[in-house]
Amino acid sequence: MIAFIIRRLLQSLLVMGTVAFIAFSLFNFVGDPVNNMVGQEATEAEREYIRQLLGLDQPFYIQFMRFVGNVLQGDFGQSYRLGQPVLNVLGDRVPATLELVFVAAVMALVIGVPMGVYTGLKRYAISSKLMLTISLIGVSLPTFVIGIMLILVFSVWLNWLPSFGRGQTVNVGWDSNLFSLEGWKSMIMPAITLCLFQLTLVMRLVRAEMLEVLRTDYVKFARARGLSNRAVHFGHALKNTLMPVITITGLQVGGLIAFAIITETVFQWPGMGLLFLQAIQFVDIPVMATYLLLVALVFVIINLIVDMTYYFVDPRLRTEGKGGGH
Amino acid sequence: MADSKTIEKPIVEEHMGLFARIGDSFRRFLDGDIFYSFIHSPITVIAFVVTVICFVLAAFAPWLAPHNTNDIATLLLDNAELPPFWSSYTASWGEELHGRTEFLLGTDPDGRDVLSGIIFGMQVSLIVGFGSVILAMAIGITLGLISGYIGGKTDSVIMRIADIQLSFPAILVALLLFGGIKSVLPPAERQDLAIWVLILAIGVSNWVQFARTVRGSTMVEKSKEYVQAARVIGLHPILIMIRHVLPNVMGPVLVIATINLALAIITEATLSFLGVGVPPTEPSLGTLIRVGQQYLFSGFWWMTIFPALALVVLALSVNLLGDWLRDALNPKLR
Numbered sequence: 001m002i003a004f005i006i007r008r009l010l011q012s013l014l015v016m017g018t019v020a021f022i023a024f025s026l027f028n029f030v031g032d033p034v035n036n037m038v039g040q041e042a043t044e045a046e047r048e049y050i051r052q053l054l055g056l057d058q059p060f061y062i063q064f065m066r067f068v069g070n071v072l073q074g075d076f077g078q079s080y081r082l083g084q085p086v087l088n089v090l091g092d093r094v095p096a097t098l099e100l101v102f103v104a105a106v107m108a109l110v111i112g113v114p115m116g117v118y119t120g121l122k123r124y125a126i127s128s129k130l131m132l133t134i135s136l137i138g139v140s141l142p143t144f145v146i147g148i149m150l151i152l153v154f155s156v157w158l159n160w161l162p163s164f165g166r167g168q169t170v171n172v173g174w175d176s177n178l179f180s181l182e183g184w185k186s187m188i189m190p191a192i193t194l195c196l197f198q199l200t201l202v203m204r205l206v207r208a209e210m211l212e213v214l215r216t217d218y219v220k221f222a223r224a225r226g227l228s229n230r231a232v233h234f235g236h237a238l239k240n241t242l243m244p245v246i247t248i249t250g251l252q253v254g255g256l257i258a259f260a261i262i263t264e265t266v267f268q269w270p271g272m273g274l275l276f277l278q279a280i281q282f283v284d285i286p287v288m289a290t291y292l293l294l295v296a297l298v299f300v301i302i303n304l305i306v307d308m309t310y311y312f313v314d315p316r317l318r319t320e321g322k323g324g325g326h
Numbered sequence: 327m328a329d330s331k332t333i334e335k336p337i338v339e340e341h342m343g344l345f346a347r348i349g350d351s352f353r354r355f356l357d358g359d360i361f362y363s364f365i366h367s368p369i370t371v372i373a374f375v376v377t378v379i380c381f382v383l384a385a386f387a388p389w390l391a392p393h394n395t396n397d398i399a400t401l402l403l404d405n406a407e408l409p410p411f412w413s414s415y416t417a418s419w420g421e422e423l424h425g426r427t428e429f430l431l432g433t434d435p436d437g438r439d440v441l442s443g444i445i446f447g448m449q450v451s452l453i454v455g456f457g458s459v460i461l462a463m464a465i466g467i468t469l470g471l472i473s474g475y476i477g478g479k480t481d482s483v484i485m486r487i488a489d490i491q492l493s494f495p496a497i498l499v500a501l502l503l504f505g506g507i508k509s510v511l512p513p514a515e516r517q518d519l520a521i522w523v524l525i526l527a528i529g530v531s532n533w534v535q536f537a538r539t540v541r542g543s544t545m546v547e548k549s550k551e552y553v554q555a556a557r558v559i560g561l562h563p564i565l566i567m568i569r570h571v572l573p574n575v576m577g578p579v580l581v582i583a584t585i586n587l588a589l590a591i592i593t594e595a596t597l598s599f600l601g602v603g604v605p606p607t608e609p610s611l612g613t614l615i616r617v618g619q620q621y622l623f624s625g626f627w628w629m630t631i632f633p634a635l636a637l638v639v640l641a642l643s644v645n646l647l648g649d650w651l652r653d654a655l656n657p658k659l660r
Contacts, residue, residue: 015490140642142592144599145634148619152631156622163623251493258498265600266619280505280602288505299493 008307012300019296023289024067071293077286081279086290089275094294095174096166097271100263101256103178103187104195109249112199116206117238123211132207135200143259147193147266154189162186164268190267194259198252205248209241250306254299347573360654373646380640384449391442392430405429405437410628432628435621440628443614444636450610451637454524454603455591459583461529462590466536467579471567473537474544485541488534496531500593503527504602517605524603528593535582543575577655585648588641595637611637 070076076086119128138146155163167186169175177183213219214237222232261273268274272291279287364370383390407423409415410432414424431440473484491499504527508516511523547553548571556566591611597603598612606613611633618630 140645141638142596144596145638148630148634152622152627255495258495262596262600277600283509285509292502303493
């Protein structure tokens with residue numbers, strides 16, 4: 001057990017190390033960092049001074065260690081584009097993205113699971129087939145097209161919802177959209193856009209798992225014992241479908257953060273994704289590197305948690321001992 | 327070496343070259359199960375027809391498009407902001423504007439024909455789509471063959487890289503690659519090379535699936551007699567991989583390639599929509615949607631909805647074809 005966790009932690013550290021190295025390479029080999037910081041007119045002596053100040057005259061591995069040290073202390077450098085420390089720039093962006101991702105994930109689960117159960121139980125009903133067909137089209141629609149359609153219908157034609165930005169936020173330690181009607185109005189369309197793909201995924205997954213589980217012996221036995229449909233469906237079947245659903249949704253949270261880039265662009269939502277995109281357009285390397293590190297960290301943590309949950313929930317993994325987390 | 331050449335000859339003929347094999351399987355395809363299942367699936371036939379129409383339009387865009395949208399000299403401001411031919415609206419200056427059959431799907435603020443824009447945009451989208459799929463296939467097949475044939479340490483290194491890349495969404499990988507490669511290029515060439523960078527970024531972000539599939543099939547093929555025979559007569563491993571193993575693992579690769587084409591088209595459109603894809607001078611479908619979106623609130627819905635529709639129809643058709651191909655090639659489902 002402890003060996004498993006340690007191995008997993010080491011693997012995560014390795015991934016983080018690799019990503020940090022890529023980020024560091026971006027910093028140091030793309031363009032001349034000194035040129036990025038001083039103007040064209042700086043004298044050679046000034047350049048040399050800055051080079052020493054930044055430690056660029058040191059050997060490669062010492063520079064890398066220093067970079068890692070800075071990052072661990074929360075110093076991600078200065079944004080070339082905005083001229084501020086990256087950490088300050090990120091400060092109010094992170095909660096915006098996390099709130100959006102959180103709402104989208106909850107929506108995907110709350111709507112996706114019941115739809116999956118329904119289509120799994122009533123396999124041949126027309127309504128199930130309709131839901132499946134719609135979900136297939138939903139998967140084929142690119143995220144940004146869905147967003148534009150929503151804006152066209154609800155902002156341009158009906159004029160019900162604002163089409164961009166976060167609107168009014170309430171400060172609850174961070175600026176939040178969750179505690180006011182206005183905030184929800186701004187939040188709802190981006191959240192729907194972001195969750196749609198995940199929703200169909202959850203629905204199809206639950207459906208497939210339900211079909212699988214309903215064929216098993218213990219469900220037949222439960223029926224033979226004369227339990228009500230409700231007890232069989234929800235007590236026996238659904239409970240056993242939820243494990244893969246939870247883990248896959250967990251893994252998909254990483255995907256949501258990535259796809260938030262698109263949603264945030266469509267709705268001009270001031271989150272991390274929008275910041276990252278602007279960084280790419282302006283080749284603002286410190287911001288790119290920071291985003292890379294942050295996203296990698298989130299991915300690694302989620303993967304770690306999912307692996308651990310697997311380990312705790314699925315007893316088979318424990319008896320296999322060195323079987324690993326997959 | 328001369329010895330092995332003479333022995334090698336009949337084996338090569340027996341197994342045929344890659345192209346002869348494809349030609350032969352195409353003939354078999356026409357009177358086989360697959361064609362039967364194709365002709366009996368109306369949705370697939372429609373998807374096929376739509377895909378072919380899109381391909382032909384894109385390939386012959388300069389001749390088939392009603393207007394040349396890349397030629398600025400032909401643009402007239404008199405024709406700007408016209409609605410689709412069946413509708414009309416009242417412009418901001420009070421004049422009632424009617425659509426004209428000359429511009430079936432309306433025009434943009436510069437007087438560009440939306441339909442022609444879509445056709446030229448489709449060309450760029452498909453070039454990037456095909457380019458990146460071919461690249462992903464080349465990388466994936468090469469690494470998959472090496473990984474599956476050689477095995478051992480090489481295999482585990484390649485597959486570990488694949489695992490790590492797969493845990494990040496392809497779109498994020500493509501974005502990062504695009505940003506990374508772009509920042510290495512000198513600023514003056516960024517615009518000109520954008521399409522190539524895009525193909526590279528999308529291609530590299532999609533190789534894993536090919537590699538995994540090819541690796542799996544290669545490991546199966548490797549233990550079969552014909553490969554062992556080829557090995558016994560002393561053929562070079564690279565020759566065995568290319569001439570003997572590769573033709574026999576192409577089936578699943580074609581399925582993945584088709585589905586990947588749809589994915590690549592959508593990825594390209596997404597990147598261009600985000601403003602990090604092709605430059606506005608060579609608009610793809612994604613660029614058209616992005617530019618059109620700015621005029622959504624002016625009521626010019628046709629500038630963004632029609633390119634979006636074209637993108638969805640194209641991607642959906644290719645996707646449906648891929649789905650059908652996957653089922654048709656899967657003997658379990660027949």
